[in-house]
Amino acid sequence: MKRSLLLMGLAALAIVSCNSKEQADLIIHHATIYTIDSAFSKAEAMAIKDGKILATGSNDAIMGQYASSNTVDAGGKFVYPGLIDAHCHFYRYGLGLQTADLVGTESWEAILDKLRTFAAEHPDGWLIGRGWDQNDWPIKEYPTNIALNQLFPDRPVILTRIDGHAAIANQKALTLAGIKAGDKLVGGDIEVKDGQLTGVLIDNAVDLVGSKIPAPDAKQMKAALLDAQQNCFAMGLTTVDDCGLDYNEVLFIDSLQQSGDLQMRIFAMLSDAKKNYDYIFKRGKIKTPFLNVRSFKVYADGALGSRGACLLQPYNDRAGHYGFLLSNPEHFDSVAAVIAAKQFQMCTHAIGDSGNRTILKIYGKYLKGKNDQRWRIEHAQVVNKDDFKLFGAYNIIPSVQPTHATSDMYWAGQRLGKEREKGAYAFKDLMDQNGWIPLGTDFPVEDISPFKTFYAAVVRKDAKGYPKEGYQMENALSRQDALRGMTIWAAKSNFEEQEKGSLEKGKLADFVILDQDLMTIPEDKILSTKAISTYVGGKEVYQKKQ
Numbered sequence: 001m002k003r004s005l006l007l008m009g010l011a012a013l014a015i016v017s018c019n020s021k022e023q024a025d026l027i028i029h030h031a032t033i034y035t036i037d038s039a040f041s042k043a044e045a046m047a048i049k050d051g052k053i054l055a056t057g058s059n060d061a062i063m064g065q066y067a068s069s070n071t072v073d074a075g076g077k078f079v080y081p082g083l084i085d086a087h088c089h090f091y092r093y094g095l096g097l098q099t100a101d102l103v104g105t106e107s108w109e110a111i112l113d114k115l116r117t118f119a120a121e122h123p124d125g126w127l128i129g130r131g132w133d134q135n136d137w138p139i140k141e142y143p144t145n146i147a148l149n150q151l152f153p154d155r156p157v158i159l160t161r162i163d164g165h166a167a168i169a170n171q172k173a174l175t176l177a178g179i180k181a182g183d184k185l186v187g188g189d190i191e192v193k194d195g196q197l198t199g200v201l202i203d204n205a206v207d208l209v210g211s212k213i214p215a216p217d218a219k220q221m222k223a224a225l226l227d228a229q230q231n232c233f234a235m236g237l238t239t240v241d242d243c244g245l246d247y248n249e250v251l252f253i254d255s256l257q258q259s260g261d262l263q264m265r266i267f268a269m270l271s272d273a274k275k276n277y278d279y280i281f282k283r284g285k286i287k288t289p290f291l292n293v294r295s296f297k298v299y300a301d302g303a304l305g306s307r308g309a310c311l312l313q314p315y316n317d318r319a320g321h322y323g324f325l326l327s328n329p330e331h332f333d334s335v336a337a338v339i340a341a342k343q344f345q346m347c348t349h350a351i352g353d354s355g356n357r358t359i360l361k362i363y364g365k366y367l368k369g370k371n372d373q374r375w376r377i378e379h380a381q382v383v384n385k386d387d388f389k390l391f392g393a394y395n396i397i398p399s400v401q402p403t404h405a406t407s408d409m410y411w412a413g414q415r416l417g418k419e420r421e422k423g424a425y426a427f428k429d430l431m432d433q434n435g436w437i438p439l440g441t442d443f444p445v446e447d448i449s450p451f452k453t454f455y456a457a458v459v460r461k462d463a464k465g466y467p468k469e470g471y472q473m474e475n476a477l478s479r480q481d482a483l484r485g486m487t488i489w490a491a492k493s494n495f496e497e498q499e500k501g502s503l504e505k506g507k508l509a510d511f512v513i514l515d516q517d518l519m520t521i522p523e524d525k526i527l528s529t530k531a532i533s534t535y536v537g538g539k540e541v542y543q544k545k546q
Contacts (some may be wrong), residue, residue: 021067025049026509026538029059031074032517036081036487036502040480046079048509051537055505077532078517080483081503082238082510083450084490087378087399087440089164090232090242090266091249094224095216096444097231100129102159103444106136108143111159112151119152126173126213127152130160130444135305135411142191145170145199158209163445165303167206168199177209187302187326203302203326221252222261229264233542235450236512236531239265239491239500241440243347243378244297246271247279250286257290263536265290265510267494269297269347272335281342289508289537292494295345297378298335299326301355304381304408304415309352312384316417323352332362340366340373345495347376347399353384353423360390367394376493379404379442382416382424392433397493399438400427402456402482403446409462409471421472427457428475431485437477438493439485450486454518455526457482463527479519509538 029045035056045062047054055062100118105111111132119127134140148157148170156173160166169177174197181192188204190197201209216224232240245253245268256262268291270276276296280286286293301323302308307315310323332348339346346363350356356377363375372395380391380398391398405425413421431437441453452463457477460470470476477485491501500508513532516525534542 022047022054022065023049024054024066024068025070027062027066027068027071028074028079028511028513029063029071031077031079031513033079033503034081034483034519035504036484037504043503046503046509046511048538051509051539053503053505053507053509056503074513078514079503080236080512080514080518081487081501082508082512082534082536083236083486084239084241084438084494084501085232085237085440085443085450085453086241086438086485086490086493087243087401088240088443088448089244089445090228090240090264091221091225091245091253093231093444093448094226094228095220096130097227098220098224100127100159101131102129103131103162104136105132107138108147112147115148115157115159116151119155127155127157128159128213129157130164131162132159133162133305140411142166142198142200143168144193145197148199156212158206158213160206161306163303163305165203165206165308166306167201167209169201169209170199171197173209173212174199176212179205179208186328187324189308202306203308203324218252221249222256225253225256225262229262230542231448232264233534233536234531234544235448236514236534237264237448237450238510238512238534238536239267239494239496241267241269241490241494243269243349244271245269246273247276250291250293254286254288254291257288263290263539263541265292265500265536267292267295267496269295272296272298277338280344285344292496294495295347295376296335296339298332298346298348300332300348300350300359301325301352304351304412307415309382310355310358311352311382311416311420312354312357313420315415316420317414322354325355325358329358329362332359333365336362336366343373345374345376347378349378351379351381353382353387353420356380356383357387360387360394360396363396364390364394367396369394371395374493374495376438380430382420383426383430385423388423388426388429388433391430395434397434397438398430399440399493400425400430401440401442401446402427402453402460402477403441405460405471406456406462407446409467425472426475427477431477431481436489436492437481437485438490439482440490449527451518451527451529453486454479454482455523457485459523459526465524483518509535511535 043056189202191200301310488501
């Protein structure tokens with residue numbers, strides 16, 4: 001009898017003890033959790049409720065204080081804040097998944113072979129492809145559209161270069177756009193050879209043809225966004241900065257997020273167009289748990305690979321050619337004045353040292369010294385040695401994409417010359433100006449993988465391990481700083497560091513479980529890292545297939 005009473009008492013005590021614990025929706029335990037707090041501290045367990053973090057700590061502390069019907073034993077695996085891509089083209093990437101993929105093609109002939117196959121599988125409408133790069137070909141020159149005209153005389157074709165700043169179109173597409181030999185425009189080139197159009201279009205000239213392509217319908221838009229989301233979640237990405245959208249695209253994204261179909265958090269930059277200014281200034285900034293609209297994406301110049309980047313001195317491999325600004329400086333100044341007055345964020349693509357200097361000086365005019373406006377220069381790719389200090393003087397944020405360095409390093413010296421190249425892809429020098437730097441990929445210009453971003457930032461080699469000693473290693477980032485650039489610093493560049501970017505009490509429970517520890521694994525293992533599972537607001541949105 002006494003023994004029975006004792007057992008009943010112990011059971012009752014256990015129930016009381018269990019009930020005394022705070023209830024959580026999810027507990028992750030026996031993990032190596034990188035919180036990315038100010039001390040870069042680690043934890044073993046994490047409790048989550050209502051989509052936010054209740055606490056992190058040791059296994060004993062969390063399991064002793066919290067109870068949940070949903071617990072995950074991480075088996076010692078590695079937990080990081082949900083990764084943030086501070087510069088990409090999420091929606092355009094999704095649309096690109098429905099077109100001919102020309103990434104990695106090693107010759108013009110290989111592209112034509114791919115197009116024949118793609119055209120047979122997609123027999124109607126425009127033939128669209130993207131991803132070619134003449135720098136990867138044996139003959140590193142732009143092609144002509146002669147073969148495209150022969151293969152597709154009655155079907156419009158446009159094939160965009162990997163960086164989006166050049167394209168080749170067939171005659172049918174050029175005719176629809178009304179383009180003729182000898183046409184001129186600001187911020188772009190229409191290439192002509194022997195008096196004939198070659199089909200090659202640079203920067204603003206691409207839009208002349210692009211504007212004639214029928215807009216995707218709602219079904220295509222939804223498919224593009226959901227396809228992009230699936231691929232991002234598989235990489236551990238939980239927030240993306242989509243750089244350059246029209247307001248109607250943003251509203252469509254918002255509708256999918258509100259319905260629960262789209263669970264990717266998106267920091268959306270509106271494109272530099274009157275309709276977008278008119279809409280958002282009338283409505284005001286948009287902030288939901290999944291969408292943040294408070295900035296504009298402006299283009300100063302083109303890309304280095306297509307020689308559209310605006311340089312202070314001529315290209316080393318093209319005499320007398322400086323590249324060009326895509327608009328007159330007066331345009332950038334007027335845009336900056338309006339954005340500053342409305343207290344929005346200005347984010348400007350600038351590649352060449354002249355493009356960067358132009359924008360830095362205009363920013364300085366309106367920022368007027370130290371500030372917390374967080375105006376960004378996207379890419380900040382080639383910076384004159386005398387201009388680095390302007391980033392710090394006006395708290396201008398350089399938003400960089402490390403894989404650009406390891407993609408461009410094969411030919412960047414040819415474009416710039418060795419001395420000027422030293423001021424290119426200078427991530428450490430740029431970070432030192434403000435003490436922090438956000439990192440992105442620029443996908444689909446580069447690969448979507450954040451692990452390639454991390455590798456390129458820290459090791460400064462490409463996926464083949466080239467060069468052996470790393471590229472301009474004086475500008476490599478530490479592993480800690482690279483991880484911060486993909487989490488808390490990326491969040492800070494979006495004014496979101498109080499809600500995401502680290503795994504701390506009260507913040508969103510966005511996190512990824514990886515199979516390897518980015519902080520300790522050998523360099524040659526970084527690129528093999530895989531996401532085991534990805535969580536947004538404490539809910540699993542991706543799980544790696546066994």
